[in-house]
Amino acid sequence: MSVEEIISTSGARLQWDASRQMGTLWKGYTSIGFRPGRDYAVVNGHEIVDIGPVVGNSGSIRFSEHGAQEVVRLLARVAGEEQRRIAAILIDPGHGGRDPGTIGRHRVGDELFEIQEKDIVLDVSLRLRRLLEATYPDRQIVMSREDDTYLTLEQRTDLANAIEIGKHEAVLFVSVHANASLNSRARGVEVWYLTPEFRRPDLLDPEQVGVSDPDVLSILNTMREEELTIESVLLARNILSGIHSEVGDVSPNRGLKKEAWYVVREAKMPSVLVELGFVTNRDEALLLGDPRYLQSLAEGIYNGIVTFVAGFEQ
Numbered sequence: 001m002s003v004e005e006i007i008s009t010s011g012a013r014l015q016w017d018a019s020r021q022m023g024t025l026w027k028g029y030t031s032i033g034f035r036p037g038r039d040y041a042v043v044n045g046h047e048i049v050d051i052g053p054v055v056g057n058s059g060s061i062r063f064s065e066h067g068a069q070e071v072v073r074l075l076a077r078v079a080g081e082e083q084r085r086i087a088a089i090l091i092d093p094g095h096g097g098r099d100p101g102t103i104g105r106h107r108v109g110d111e112l113f114e115i116q117e118k119d120i121v122l123d124v125s126l127r128l129r130r131l132l133e134a135t136y137p138d139r140q141i142v143m144s145r146e147d148d149t150y151l152t153l154e155q156r157t158d159l160a161n162a163i164e165i166g167k168h169e170a171v172l173f174v175s176v177h178a179n180a181s182l183n184s185r186a187r188g189v190e191v192w193y194l195t196p197e198f199r200r201p202d203l204l205d206p207e208q209v210g211v212s213d214p215d216v217l218s219i220l221n222t223m224r225e226e227e228l229t230i231e232s233v234l235l236a237r238n239i240l241s242g243i244h245s246e247v248g249d250v251s252p253n254r255g256l257k258k259e260a261w262y263v264v265r266e267a268k269m270p271s272v273l274v275e276l277g278f279v280t281n282r283d284e285a286l287l288l289g290d291p292r293y294l295q296s297l298a299e300g301i302y303n304g305i306v307t308f309v310a311g312f313e314q
């Protein structure tokens with residue numbers, strides 16, 4: 001059976017990775033990865049299912065009769081009873097304690113106005129937690145710090161990676177920061193995610209997935225990485241537009257950015273880093289010192305997360 005027939009039967013869509021000669025069938029947030037020449041598929045990046053031989057390339061991929069039926073059944077199953085769920089959201093206010101982050105100093109009248117990143121991001125994060133806890137009483141809302149404490153980057157991601165979740169559950173990692181620039185005119189909001197080309201060899205625990213063949217494990221890792229990229233981009237996009245609709249043109253939308261920052265690289269889950277604005281811009285620093293503005297930033301991030309969660313669990 002051809003992949004087109006599977007698509008029309010199941011309503012899935014095909015994503016073809018030409019460089020790796022790998023295909024992924026997507027239905028909602030459910031993925032089934034396959035590769036011509038292999039006789040297994042990977043469901044949601046962690047479950048291996050025997051589907052018999054897959055032949056061809058992007059132009060014409062064919063599955064065995066048994067394999068096609070299995071794929072259609074899996075797409076229906078995962079879309080049905082095995083509902084995916086966000087079990088926990090980790091909010092990570094950057095810096096803290098002896099690490100103030102970036103500092104903005106500006107003259108306001110006769111006074112010196114000073115603002116520190118660690119305080120702004122903690123304030124917004126606490127507001128965000130309140131909003132999320134009210135909406136999601138049945139999910140874990142975790143803070144990496146809830147006061148002026150110093151944490152290493154490793155402690156932050158270890159905390160996220162250690163959250164216990166079920167088989168079809170996921171954790172979201174949202175790190176909150178404020179920006180600085182030598183250019184005092186620079187201002188606006190950015191949301192960062194991990195560079196899609198970045199490959200982490202150890203996303204999956206071989207024991208947990210029950211695979212010891214390094215070749216299979218490496219393919220599983222790649223698929224998991226691509227899945228996480230798609231989810232992180234969606235989360236980043238939702239948060240950015242959430243903030244933009246709250247604050248409007250008060251702070252320019254500087255868009256999505258990608259970089260292998262430690263926290264997004266080491267958190268093995270959909271993860272983003274939000275830059276709330278520039279403390280080095282006088283107008284923006286004054287805004288970031290206003291609790292009402294911090295509340296709208298928190299509501300913007302919150303709206304973005306809620307939109308993402310609704311889509312993820314569809």
Ligand SMILES: [Zn+2]
Pocket residue numbers: 094095101102117177178
């Ligand atoms: Zn920072």
